[in-house]
Amino acid sequence: MFSKYVRRRKQEGINTMIKKVGKTVINPKHKATCHCGSVELEVDLPDGIVDPHRCNCSICRRKGAIVGTVPLSGIRIVKGEDVLSLYQFDTKEAKHYFCSVCGIYTHHKRRSNPNEYSINIGCLEGVNPFLIETVPTTDGINHPSDQK
Ligand SMILES: [Zn+2]
Numbered sequence: 300m301f302s303k304y305v306r307r308r309k310q311e312g313i314n315t316m317i318k319k320v321g322k323t324v325i326n327p328k329h330k331a332t333c334h335c336g337s338v339e340l341e342v343d344l345p346d347g348i349v350d351p352h353r354c355n356c357s358i359c360r361r362k363g364a365i366v367g368t369v370p371l372s373g374i375r376i377v378k379g380e381d382v383l384s385l386y387q388f389d390t391k392e393a394k395h396y397f398c399s400v401c402g403i404y405t406h407h408k409r410r411s412n413p414n415e416y417s418i419n420i421g422c423l424e425g426v427n428p429f430l431i432e433t434v435p436t437t438d439g440i441n442h443p444s445d446q447k
Pocket residue numbers: 333334335336337338398399400401402403
């Protein structure tokens with residue numbers, strides 16, 4: 300029934316999968332764009348939006364985005380690779396991507412799971428993230444990698 304990715308996520312105790320937000324059905328390959336449209340991504344979401352959450356770490360608290368998770372193989376850059384900027388800080392493990400034209404954060408390679416990207420749910424075509432009822436906050440400010 301579920302993809303291998305979601306089976307593994309379920310073993311980790313994550314069960315949230317959202318196939319519809321408001322009237323928008325999540326496609327198995329869903330389009331995502333920055334605000335100006337320079338950057339377009341194709342995102343594999345065969346099980347819907349997986350694990351929507353916020354995070355309270357130093358960068359996420361400034362962005363305020365609600366993100367979902369996808370495996371690294373699950374995002375393709377359709378256009379705008381040349382305008383997609385990379386921001387890294389501190390341990391430089393995470394890779395934060397944003398459009399250099401409009402400034403919108405699109406996705407990042409996660410530090411807590413380097414096999415995953417987080418995708419900005421607000422960039423998914425037709426999706427209003429404010430219609431997702433339950434959005435837990437990850438305690439990124441107390442990330443295990445920062446404990447000395
Ligand atoms: Zn843009």
